[in-house]
Amino acid sequence: MRKLLSSLIFLVIYNGSFCCTCSAETEQSIQTLISIENYIQVLDSVFTELPQTGVLPLPLDYSIILRFMPSFLTESEVLIQVSYNGVVRVILFTITGESVWDSANDYIQRTGRFDLDAIVKNVQVKRKQISVSTKQASSWYSDALKNLGLAGTELKKNFEKRQKSGEVEIFLDGATYELRIRQGMTEVRWTIMDAEVNDRKITGLSSLAKWMNKIRLQLNHDQ
DSSP, rough: OOOOSOOOEEEEEEEESSEEEOOOOOOOOOOOSSHHHHHHHHHHHTHHHOOTTTSSSEEEEEEEEEEEOOOSSSSSEEEEEEETTTTTTEEEEEEOSSOOHHHHHHHHHSSSSSSHHHHHHTTEEEEEEOOOOOHHHHHHHHHHHHHHHHHHHHEEEEHHHHHHHOOOOOOSSSEEEEEEEEEETTTEEEEEESSSSSSSSOOOSSHHHHHHHHHHHHHHHHH
């Protein structure tokens, strides 16, 4: 069983300067050998889409990344890129073999070391480009910003609730969701722990997780 994070909020804003705030991270698994930082590094490498000449003229107007890191299913990611001239590229990444989390831990357990290139080579990933209109992409971008704002509001409410009751809500078998938004030189990342991903229905307690799962299911259906 994989346990990634019991609680993690990660916000990055880049606009000529760099600022990062992060809460405590926890790992819960006897077989867990890879650090959270190295796990994210592997995912960044696995989900990297190599530039394709003529497919998406640069520079980008904006881009959105929806990353899903479940406890029981394999990882997946949605990449949405829109250029200034309105060209849209949407790619759905799906891990088809053993999860990245398990594959990385298996490798480290066998060799006793972390080797990014070797671990990435062992991961099987399917890349599917999906046709999406500029209007749809623009709607998703607006929704991403809206749900990012709601995530902040919900975080504040949860904090105030915890201050009054002293109770903390923890997901033992949930999924970790990461939203990345980039526009120009500004980049925002928001990572939360929420209900487990489901391939048949929309799950999530937070507005952000529900929205991300909605997009994921929609694109899976459109394949």
